[in-house]
Amino acid sequence: MINKPKPDEYAAFYGNYISLVWEGPVLNILEDLASTTYKFFSEFTDEQANYAYAEGKWTIKEVLGHMIDAERTFAYRILAFSRGQEELPGFDENAYVENATFNSRTIQDMAAEFKATRIANLYMLRALTPGQLNITGIANGSKVSVLAIVYILAGHELHHLKIIKERYLI
Template structure:
């Protein structure tokens, strides 16, 4: 898989620093995406089923909801990367992650189908970034009204760091 240099601080919004700092500066982000998926799958399947519905506090997401949130976020940020890579200039709005979680009905889903979707999205993400033209990685895209401008390179790292952020949180608060 191709090497994609790590994003620099001016490549992404300030909030994304919490994701970027979770990743090494080795350029192997696509390998990390593949390996992290396998790590997450192994961790989650090692848990008793009742743990998948646990909420550490009223109103917080279950582990199943977190998994579907990771999938949704990856889909959205991959789409943003595609748009930015193709030099799209039309407005791009944000998304309401809490509404997505509520309407995902993740807790009603079978874990196997969640991981089937997760793997399909992950493979698609890796294929997208692996096939982009080299010069597209430094293209800056704009999130209208959100102040969340980012380069295509930064979005690859956002996806991986966002996943690690949530899995670290699961380990801290849920296990």
């Protein structure tokens, strides 16, 4: 079993994400989330998924699109650091959403893309050695371990699912 990362392995703002990840094998959690998150989003109609709870807030489709972008970004960080790269830039999540076409796509297509992206990433994650999990790099100006990014993947997803349930489904 892979233990949760220690607080010195990630910037403090990631602590909120990591704290959302329950105890258990994190790769199993990520695998379970691939299915449950897919099911959750695929049950929306496109009309429901085009909803934003307030002016200037993302639609449900845009939240899912952001989750897909973040999944890819975190996975790239894992790949890059585990292969020896030492530093990567951050990403502007608002610019990514603004420059995407999420609202023109179907929610079912996006849900399937999220699941496929996660499944592909799980192959990479399962191949990481304990030594690779302990490697650290600099992302967005902050030190972070590969292990912490694995937990951030899960916690980021849980964070956004919670927001949707609390703010969009009332």
